Amino acid sequence: MAALLEVSRLQANYGPTRVLHGIDFALEDGSITALLGANGAGKTTTLRALCGMVQTAGEIRFGGTRIDGRATEDIVRLGIAHVPDGRGTFANFSVEENLRLGAYVRKDKRAVERDFECMYSYFPRLKERSHQQAGTLSGGEQQMLAISRALMLRPRLLLLDEPSFGLAPIIVREIFEIMRAINQHEKVSILLVEQNAAMALDLADHAYLIETGRVVLSGSAGKIKQNDAVRRSYLGY
Ligand SMILES: Nc1ncnc2c1ncn2[C@@H]1O[C@H](COP(=O)(O)OP(=O)(O)OP(=O)(O)O)[C@@H](O)[C@H]1O
Ligand SMILES: [Mg+2]
Known part of the structure; x- marks a missing residue:
């Protein structure tokens, strides 16, 4: 399937401080893709970079069109909706x-x-x-x-920043089930940022792990779930 979103060599800075050091990832049209990583890894910054909310370098393509450097409002009009943390x-x-x-x-x-x-x-x-x-x-x-x-907005792509934050597991499960249904029935692709790796990997098709502004691991959600380092550090078993 074609990539809806293609990110290459993406850097992001807050003033003089570089937070993303050239990350590459892609999201297939129709998929749910998870971005995982510890506190401060750069997950929120990645979503903000996609929305034109931080200073970036590198390329971001959405439906084949370059969107890096564009105003947030233009990006919204192109069909990217952001649910911030x-x-x-x-x-x-x-x-x-x-x-x-x-x-x-x-x-x-x-x-x-x-x-x-x-x-x-x-x-x-x-x-x-x-x-x-x-x-x-x-x-x-x-x-x-x-x-x-x-x-x-009827977006083609929904960016979700830690939807589980502060919620009881039963509510998170309910919301994630609804997200799955929305992904399937409304033709919305989803980029999901989560600390809750276990739940995110159950929902997602594909996942990327970010550590200190770099992608260190990527693959199908099933494969990432079985990675020993991910199990120890993010899944706790
Ligand atoms: N407005 C800002 N100005 C300066 N530095 C910032 C700013 N926002 C974030 N940072 C720094 O950028 C780095 C990445 O932050 P980011 O919020 O993207 O991490 P995160 O992966 O979303 O973490 P968390 O899981 O805690 O939400 C951190 O070191 C953070 O201190
Ligand atoms: Mg964050």
């Missing part, structure tokens, strides 16, 4: 208002209205709470809202 919903706005904001660049207004129902069918709890202020939702519900808000 910490989720980034608008606390004082209702669930419904947050979803509407997610669709702000779309012109197909009728389809946007249908997509509210689509999101509510994946996340019925959000429907029950459509008028509730986002800031008063539980952590799990806020993560569901952050994901749905990003999907309201």
Whole structure:
């Protein structure tokens, strides 16, 4: 299958400090790909680099088009939606208002209205709470809202930064199951950044391991799961 996203020799800097030292990876169209790594490895920075939110060098191609150096808003319009760490919903706005904001660049207004129902069918709890202020939702519900808000863009690629963070395992499992269904039915490819390597490798097709700004291992999720170093350091058995 063709690559939807191709990243080569990607570097990223915060001022004088280089955080990514030339990473290469690709994401197949339709796949779920996981980026794993310890705290500070550069996972969040990688997602921010894809969105034009940090200074970069190297090449990023999305659907064959160079997107490195482009403005974040252009990248969003091309179909990349980002759910940042910490989720980034608008606390004082209702669930419904947050979803509407997610669709702000779309012109197909009728389809946007249908997509509210689509999101509510994946996340019925959000429907029950459509008028509730986002800031008063539980952590799990806020993560569901952050994901749905990003999907309201109808992206080709969804970037998820630690969706499991701070959530009970049962909620994480529920959200990951829904992500699998969304990947299959809505034709959205997913780049998943996770500390929770076990769950990420169960969901993903392919995975990359990043250590201090470099890709040190890549392969099918099944293969990565069996790697001894990954088992010791990230899976704990
Ligand atoms: N705004 C910033 N200014 C300077 N350095 C930063 C900035 N943001 C991140 N860094 C540094 O970049 C490195 C990579 O950070 P990043 O947030 O990408 O890691 P991460 O893999 O997402 O870690 P975590 O699992 O803890 O979220 C770290 O050393 C961090 O201190
Ligand atoms: Mg991070």
